[in-house]
Amino acid sequence: MATPMVLAESVYKCFGRLEVLRGINLSVAPREVLCIVGPSGSGKSTFLRCINHLEKIDGGRLSVDGELVGYRQRGDKIYELPDREVCRKRAEIGMVFQRFNLFPHMTALENIMEAPLRVKGEAQKAVEERGRALLKRVGLADKVDVYPNHLSGGQQQRVAIARALAMQPKLMLFDEPTSALDPELVGEVLDVMRGLAQDGMTMVVVTHEMGFAREVGDSLVFMDGGVIVESGSPREVLSNPQHERTRSFLSKVL
Amino acid sequence: MSTGSDAISDPTFPAAQRPDAIKAIPVRHPWRWVAAVVVLAFAAAVIYTFATAPGLQWSVVGQFLFYPEILRGILVTLELTAIAMVIGVVLGVILAVMRLSVNPIVSSVSWFYIWFFRGTPVLVQIFFWFNIGSILPYLHIGIPFTHLFWIGTTNKIITPLLAAILGLGLNEAAYMSEIVRAGIISVDTGQTEAAQALGMTRVLVMRRIVLPQAMRVIIPPTGNETISMLKTSSLAYIATVGELFFIQKEISNFNYDIIELAIVASIWYLAMTSVLTFGQYYLERYFARGASRLLPPTPLQRLRRLLFHFHDPPPVGPFEPPPIYEERLR
Numbered sequence: 001m002a003t004p005m006v007l008a009e010s011v012y013k014c015f016g017r018l019e020v021l022r023g024i025n026l027s028v029a030p031r032e033v034l035c036i037v038g039p040s041g042s043g044k045s046t047f048l049r050c051i052n053h054l055e056k057i058d059g060g061r062l063s064v065d066g067e068l069v070g071y072r073q074r075g076d077k078i079y080e081l082p083d084r085e086v087c088r089k090r091a092e093i094g095m096v097f098q099r100f101n102l103f104p105h106m107t108a109l110e111n112i113m114e115a116p117l118r119v120k121g122e123a124q125k126a127v128e129e130r131g132r133a134l135l136k137r138v139g140l141a142d143k144v145d146v147y148p149n150h151l152s153g154g155q156q157q158r159v160a161i162a163r164a165l166a167m168q169p170k171l172m173l174f175d176e177p178t179s180a181l182d183p184e185l186v187g188e189v190l191d192v193m194r195g196l197a198q199d200g201m202t203m204v205v206v207t208h209e210m211g212f213a214r215e216v217g218d219s220l221v222f223m224d225g226g227v228i229v230e231s232g233s234p235r236e237v238l239s240n241p242q243h244e245r246t247r248s249f250l251s252k253v254l
Numbered sequence: 255m256s257t258g259s260d261a262i263s264d265p266t267f268p269a270a271q272r273p274d275a276i277k278a279i280p281v282r283h284p285w286r287w288v289a290a291v292v293v294l295a296f297a298a299a300v301i302y303t304f305a306t307a308p309g310l311q312w313s314v315v316g317q318f319l320f321y322p323e324i325l326r327g328i329l330v331t332l333e334l335t336a337i338a339m340v341i342g343v344v345l346g347v348i349l350a351v352m353r354l355s356v357n358p359i360v361s362s363v364s365w366f367y368i369w370f371f372r373g374t375p376v377l378v379q380i381f382f383w384f385n386i387g388s389i390l391p392y393l394h395i396g397i398p399f400t401h402l403f404w405i406g407t408t409n410k411i412i413t414p415l416l417a418a419i420l421g422l423g424l425n426e427a428a429y430m431s432e433i434v435r436a437g438i439i440s441v442d443t444g445q446t447e448a449a450q451a452l453g454m455t456r457v458l459v460m461r462r463i464v465l466p467q468a469m470r471v472i473i474p475p476t477g478n479e480t481i482s483m484l485k486t487s488s489l490a491y492i493a494t495v496g497e498l499f500f501i502q503k504e505i506s507n508f509n510y511d512i513i514e515l516a517i518v519a520s521i522w523y524l525a526m527t528s529v530l531t532f533g534q535y536y537l538e539r540y541f542a543r544g545a546s547r548l549l550p551p552t553p554l555q556r557l558r559r560l561l562f563h564f565h566d567p568p569p570v571g572p573f574e575p576p577p578i579y580e581e582r583l584r
């Protein structure tokens with residue numbers, strides 16, 4: 001079997017005395033799309049943020065593409081990675097946020113070019129070409145020089161996806177990418193994500209869009225209270241939930 | 255406004271017949287007129303009293319307004335202000351970043367610096383640097399455990415101008431660091447997060463993402479600080495620096511036209527602060543790019559509106575078409 005892109009083994013995380021993740025076990029294969037659903041406060045965002053080491057885990061093991069997140073193992077000793085290394089690892093993982101978080105002082109194209117130029121030190125010309133191509137791919141070829149504030153929510157989120165893709169990541173994390181959007185704008189963002197999945201991108205998607213999970217997701221986990229209550233193929237879990245908690249949650253969102 | 259013009263240009267939505275404008279007799283405001291007259295009369299009386307004060311020789315004001323010594327003093331004032339502000343801003347940014355550091359030692363050093371330099375008068379600080387030679391007659395800089403060192407007489411190194419620059423600049427840094435810190439804190443944490451997720455290092459995040467956005471909050475109070483510094487630089491007279499205030503005082507010590515020369519200095523201070531106020535607008539506009547849809551009007555635009563279009567509604571930015579959603583991917 002190929003190395004899983006993401007492998008979580010009893011991942012624990014607490015904020016002070018609040019245990020947010022209480023033993024998460026899951027694995028995401030390359031090219032797989034994993035959807036995470038669950039009620040507010042169940043720790044979905046925290047788990048995503050642990051994957052690219054925006055949060056440090058307090059227990060268990062978490063690895064991306066066969067390498068521990070934030071640590072290096074030599075023999076049976078584990079060393080903390082220096083900041084520089086952590087940043088290098090993060091650069092290989094794209095992340096898309098609920099509130100877009102585009103850089104407001106940069107145009108759409110500048111947003112996309114920033115990291116490839118400054119983090120990877122790539123050549124201006126190649127990056128600009130790739131940036132324009134990415135904007136075209138997300139359907140915003142005509143918004144190259146527009147500042148984020150002049151874009152609709154859906155357009156901003158598509159630029160944010162393009163910005164993450166510009167780093168040519170091997171894994172994309174989505175944290176409720178459509179939750180802050182007006183209903184009529186949700187479709188345009190999901191379309192871009194659907195295209196990405198078809199191109200074989202490995203994706204972990206926290207979402208409340210059950211239609212999307214059913215159609216695009218290869219697997220689905222239902223989280224509640226910091227644990228995975230139920231997992232399986234999206235179709236199975238959504239149409240035939242085994243647990244009472246899953247059932248009551250789904251009855252509220254479907 | 256934009257929705258109105260939109261509906262008209264859209265053929266599928268024929269615009270309704272626009273009703274006639276409302277013709278109403280405007281409300282009269284007699285008290286506004288009374289207040290205006292009283293205020294103007296009072297102002298006129300004050301100005302008249304001073305302008306015609308029997309001891310005041312306006313000809314002396316005119317005589318010294320462009321006096322070469324005064325003009326040289328203005329140059330020194332500008333130089334002092336510029337250098338002190340540069341030190342203040344650069345050191346202020348460093349102190350602000352230190353203050354927000356996760357390292358408790360680093361952040362307390364910054365806290366202590368601010369506490370000390372904000373808690374003592376600038377005048378005393380300038381005086382201190384000016385007289386430091388009396389307690390440290392020699393300065394040496396050397397590399398420890400080697401014989402490489404450099405030594406100099408304090409009074410030769412810390413000239414009056416340098417004493418004033420140190421006093422003003424180090425004091426300013428304490429104030430600027432608080433301004434910069436407020437700016438940094440005002441930037442949404444989502445920005446840092448997004449930048450970190452892209453693999454940017456802490457330094458890069460600060461330099462490329464956070465500070466440029468903090469500028470919008472930092473610039474207006476920094477403009478105030480600069481204007482304030484222009485005037486505070488007059489305290490350098492204690493260190494016998496030949497800036498505007500010192501020069502005019504030297505002249506009036508000599509000819510006893512104290513008020514006349516104070517007026518000369520005031521006219522120049524006012525002129526300089528006015529120019530700075532003007533420049534501040536343009537700087538603010540530059541750092542507002544991308545932040546709001548409408549840029550604030552420039553002073554020139556304001557003036558033009560005041561003179562020629564008094565009754566028009568305030569100017570709005572370029573017409574922004576509503577977002578189009580058809581470009582959805584298929």
Ligand SMILES: Nc1ncnc2c1ncn2[C@@H]1O[C@H](COP(=O)(O)OP(=O)(O)OP(=O)(O)O)[C@@H](O)[C@H]1O
Nearest residue numbers: 015018020038039040041042043044045046047176
């Ligand atoms: N930095 C933090 N410090 C302290 N507590 C935190 C922090 N981040 C998250 N929490 C807490 O951890 C719990 C889980 O938060 P998390 O954001 O992971 O939930 P979520 O499943 O993403 O919820 P939502 O659907 O509302 O986004 C919440 O109770 C939250 O208050």
Ligand SMILES: [Mg+2]
Nearest residue numbers: 044045046175
């Ligand atoms: Mg969340």
